[in-house]
Amino acid sequence: MAFLELKNVEKGFGTGSERTEILTDINLDIKEGEFVAIVGYSGSGKTTLISLIAGLLHPDIGTVKLEDEIVSEPSPDRAIVFQNYSLLPWLNVFENVSLAVDQIFPSWTPAKRREQVEKYIGMVNLTPALLKTPAELSGGMRQRVSVARALAMEPKILLLDEPLGALDALTRAVLQDEICHIWERDKKTVVLITNDVDEGILMADRIIPLSAGPKASLGKSIPVNIPRPRDRKEINNNPEYRRIRKEVIDYLLGEGGKKRDSLERALTLPDIEPEDLTHQPTFFTPRRAPKRRGEKKKENIEVAA
Amino acid sequence: MSNEAFNKLLSFLRTIRFGWVIPFILLARGEEPKVQLRAILSGVIVPLLAIGIFLFGWNIASKQIVTKFGTVPGPRQVTSAWGSLMNEIRLEKIKKEDHFRRLREKRLGYVTKYEAVINDLGPIPDLKPSPKNTEALETLSAAFEEIEELLEVSNKVSIAPDADTAKKTVEGFNFESSRTLGATVVQSLLPLELAYSSAEQEWNLAPKYNPVEGDTEEILQSKSALKSSRSKSLAAKKADLLIERQRITSLATDQSVGILEAVPSSTRRTLRKIDANASALAPILSEKLTRVLADEAAGTKYKNKAKLKIMNKNFSEKPYPGKDTYVSQILTSLKTVFAGFIIASLIAIPLGVVCGLNKTINNAFNPLIQIFKPVSPLAWLPIVMIVVGALYSSDDPMFEISFINSAITVALCSLWPTLVNTALGVASTDKDFLNVARVLKLSWSKKIFKVVLPAALPLIFTGLRLSLGVGWMVLIAAEMLAQNPGLGKFVWDMFQNGSSETLSMIMVAVFTIGIIGFVLDTVMLSLQQLVSFGEAI
Numbered sequence: 001m002a003f004l005e006l007k008n009v010e011k012g013f014g015t016g017s018e019r020t021e022i023l024t025d026i027n028l029d030i031k032e033g034e035f036v037a038i039v040g041y042s043g044s045g046k047t048t049l050i051s052l053i054a055g056l057l058h059p060d061i062g063t064v065k066l067e068d069e070i071v072s073e074p075s076p077d078r079a080i081v082f083q084n085y086s087l088l089p090w091l092n093v094f095e096n097v098s099l100a101v102d103q104i105f106p107s108w109t110p111a112k113r114r115e116q117v118e119k120y121i122g123m124v125n126l127t128p129a130l131l132k133t134p135a136e137l138s139g140g141m142r143q144r145v146s147v148a149r150a151l152a153m154e155p156k157i158l159l160l161d162e163p164l165g166a167l168d169a170l171t172r173a174v175l176q177d178e179i180c181h182i183w184e185r186d187k188k189t190v191v192l193i194t195n196d197v198d199e200g201i202l203m204a205d206r207i208i209p210l211s212a213g214p215k216a217s218l219g220k221s222i223p224v225n226i227p228r229p230r231d232r233k234e235i236n237n238n239p240e241y242r243r244i245r246k247e248v249i250d251y252l253l254g255e256g257g258k259k260r261d262s263l264e265r266a267l268t269l270p271d272i273e274p275e276d277l278t279h280q281p282t283f284f285t286p287r288r289a290p291k292r293r294g295e296k297k298k299e300n301i302e303v304a305a
Numbered sequence: 306m307s308n309e310a311f312n313k314l315l316s317f318l319r320t321i322r323f324g325w326v327i328p329f330i331l332l333a334r335g336e337e338p339k340v341q342l343r344a345i346l347s348g349v350i351v352p353l354l355a356i357g358i359f360l361f362g363w364n365i366a367s368k369q370i371v372t373k374f375g376t377v378p379g380p381r382q383v384t385s386a387w388g389s390l391m392n393e394i395r396l397e398k399i400k401k402e403d404h405f406r407r408l409r410e411k412r413l414g415y416v417t418k419y420e421a422v423i424n425d426l427g428p429i430p431d432l433k434p435s436p437k438n439t440e441a442l443e444t445l446s447a448a449f450e451e452i453e454e455l456l457e458v459s460n461k462v463s464i465a466p467d468a469d470t471a472k473k474t475v476e477g478f479n480f481e482s483s484r485t486l487g488a489t490v491v492q493s494l495l496p497l498e499l500a501y502s503s504a505e506q507e508w509n510l511a512p513k514y515n516p517v518e519g520d521t522e523e524i525l526q527s528k529s530a531l532k533s534s535r536s537k538s539l540a541a542k543k544a545d546l547l548i549e550r551q552r553i554t555s556l557a558t559d560q561s562v563g564i565l566e567a568v569p570s571s572t573r574r575t576l577r578k579i580d581a582n583a584s585a586l587a588p589i590l591s592e593k594l595t596r597v598l599a600d601e602a603a604g605t606k607y608k609n610k611a612k613l614k615i616m617n618k619n620f621s622e623k624p625y626p627g628k629d630t631y632v633s634q635i636l637t638s639l640k641t642v643f644a645g646f647i648i649a650s651l652i653a654i655p656l657g658v659v660c661g662l663n664k665t666i667n668n669a670f671n672p673l674i675q676i677f678k679p680v681s682p683l684a685w686l687p688i689v690m691i692v693v694g695a696l697y698s699s700d701d702p703m704f705e706i707s708f709i710n711s712a713i714t715v716a717l718c719s720l721w722p723t724l725v726n727t728a729l730g731v732a733s734t735d736k737d738f739l740n741v742a743r744v745l746k747l748s749w750s751k752k753i754f755k756v757v758l759p760a761a762l763p764l765i766f767t768g769l770r771l772s773l774g775v776g777w778m779v780l781i782a783a784e785m786l787a788q789n790p791g792l793g794k795f796v797w798d799m800f801q802n803g804s805s806e807t808l809s810m811i812m813v814a815v816f817t818i819g820i821i822g823f824v825l826d827t828v829m830l831s832l833q834q835l836v837s838f839g840e841a842i
Binding site for chain 2 (some may be wrong): 054056073074075076078079080082084086088090099100103104153
């Protein structure tokens with residue numbers, strides 16, 4: 001029996017002619033303690049997918065179940081780490097984490113709650129920055145706080161929505177390792193959304209490509225059978241790594257990318273009305289300058305597979 | 306000082322609009338003198354130069370325009386008007402002291418006169434004219450004799466027809482200080498008075514220069530030129546005279562204050578003791594009177610009843626009926642604007658939060674907000690006056706009705722910026738913050754107070770700052786019409802009484818209003834920056 005189960009999930013936005021189908025036919029089974037990475041194009045609906053799992057959105061068709069219970073609203077059982085950290089800027093690191101802890105464990109003693117907060121801040125190596133506000137932290141440090149907040153909630157499943165997308169390559173590598181370490185300690189179920197195939201392979205037990213939107217759906221699930229801990233320097237030479245990488249990329253550029261061919265999108269075209277040179281300007285009737293009206297057009301993009 | 310603390314200090318200075326002192330500080334620390342000097346040039350010298358040019362231009366221009374109150378006041382006249390307002394405050398203090406001195410003497414007089422009544426009261430606080438008490442009273446009286454003469458000097462001397470008569474008047478003064486002041490008046494004020502009265506006589510001939518039939522173009526021109534030059538010269542002489550009068554009055558007040566301050570502290574102690582005893586006597590007297598009245602109703606007569614009544618009347622507490630000074634008018638204005646501002650905030654912030662949270666409610670309120678927002682205080686005030694007049698009537702009101710009228714008008718006009726900005730701030734709360742609140746399942750009140758309101762705080766404070774600015778601007782008009790004894794009424798009264806100082810007084814008010822508005826804005830700006838949390842995340 002699956003721990004997290006998505007069955008025939010469909011989700012779209014808008015109504016009538018403005019309706020866009022984002023996700024169709026999503027089926028996903030995740031076992032307890034599994035680390036699954038979902039890789040896909042930007043704008044293909046990855047965030048929509050994770051919002052559905054979190055309960056922030058409801059599927060139009062199909063069901064999302066966690067431990068056989070239908071997910072109908074957000075809950076601390078499914079903690080999310082957002083791409084843009086979403087730390088409350090008026091609270092310091094400690095307060096940001098303790099806001100969550102105080103809310104979720106109201107029956108604990110204050111001392112125990114404090115211990116919990118400090119434990120998870122320590123786990124992401126931020127104890128020295130305990131009293132700093134998010135504005136005083138770097139991007140990587142902010143994301144660590146966000147991870148600590150999610151972990152301190154002791155969720156059943158941890159949802160990571162492109163958590164490292166906004167970071168530079170070096171910080172990203174450090175945080176990838178850190179998240180892997182933490183995961184190995186208590187083997188929590190994790191769903192990682194990313195647009196970086198290498199990141200997925202490096203971190204996850206299983207990698208699932210998401211085809212390009214609209215009407216995105218999940219491709220074939222590919223298990224990553226590379227022993228942990230994985231060394232990012234060595235892994236490039238690992239034939240298994242290369243095979244998985246090729247398979248995912250082939251899917252995304254081939255079968256999964258094809259759906260982009262009829263992509264229609266709104267486009268703002270510079271619509272210029274030229275200056276009227278026949279008109280002799282006077283003080284009261286100056287010559288009309290060229291005008292840019294910026295008309296909205298629809299554009300149809302053909303994508304070569 | 307550590308570097309971090311120093312940087313904090315600098316940014317604090319910038320916040321409170323004292324950024325211009327920073328180059329001086331850095332220069333003193335020897336950091337890049339060239340850069341600092343350039344900063345001082347552009348940040349300090351240029352603004353000072355601009356002020357200087359403004360004052361100079363104002364000074365020149367003011368002399369060219371003659372109104373029915375004299376020339377338009379220049380910087381000198383306005384400074385002098387400011388001095389005369391400040392002088393009034395000190396004068397008011399002297400008058401108050403005098404009032405209590407007379408009261409004291411009157412009371413002690415009654416104590417001596419109606420000994421019979423006093424003896425009937427049993428043991429009472431010491432109010433007998435003991436040598437110590439008498440001496441203290443006499444010291445103060447002597448001081449006031451001198452003060453009275455000092456304050457009268459300039460009036461007496463300046464009506465003299467010529468310098469010799471004036472000198473004789475001065476010799477007739479009792480006190481050395483008045484004689485010295487008198488000499489100054491003869492030397493400086495009298496010539497101006499004489500010059501002015503002769504210019505006035507000349508001006509009275511001016512109708513001669515009105516155009517009559519048969520004047521050639523040339524004559525007309527010279528007549529008109531002569532008339533205008535006379536009117537200007539008269540106005541200029543009057544302006545000089547007023548400034549000098551003010552200076553002399555200030556001098557007299559200064560010396561008077563000096564004389565009062567010279568009263569020894571032991572005398573002051575005695576006087577305070579007398580006052581305390583007098584107010585201790587008041588309840589004893591009134592109690593006795595009640596008892597006597599009750600006895601009388603029961604049939605027993607009290608032979609000193611009339612005297613007792615007089616004593617009771619004289620010893621009952623009466624507040625000093627002081628005149629409104631400029632400072633008290635400023636304080637009234639500030640009180641009114643803050644009252645209005647608080648009423649406005651108490652309505653606007655909750656309403657704004659509700660509008661920001663719910664699109665439907667926002668849509669419901671939006672047309673009303675858009676229609677009422679641009680309404681002028683002058684349109685609100687009559688409505689407010691009538692409604693408040695109907696609803697708020699009491700014999701002993703806690704607040705003056707004019708105060709309530711002005712405050713509510715201010716509130717009605719300053720409501721909108723806070724309302725609109727709060728709604729905007731709440732509505733534009735980062736969606737991720739709300740998602741965090743949803744995942745954590747925060748309760749409604751926790752969501753509002755821990756997430757939505759803190760996120761909206763910078764915009765709320767922007768709104769509050771705009772509101773206070775609008776409120777202060779509106780206040781003056783409201784006070785003028787509602788007759789609330791603040792700056793607005795001051796301007797209105799000055800306009801109505803049409804004295805020669807009218808225009809300069811109004812200009813003093815203009816500068817006062819401007820400076821206070823600037824200070825209020827700076828305070829709000831500092832608060833606003835205090836609640837903004839660095840960069841948005």
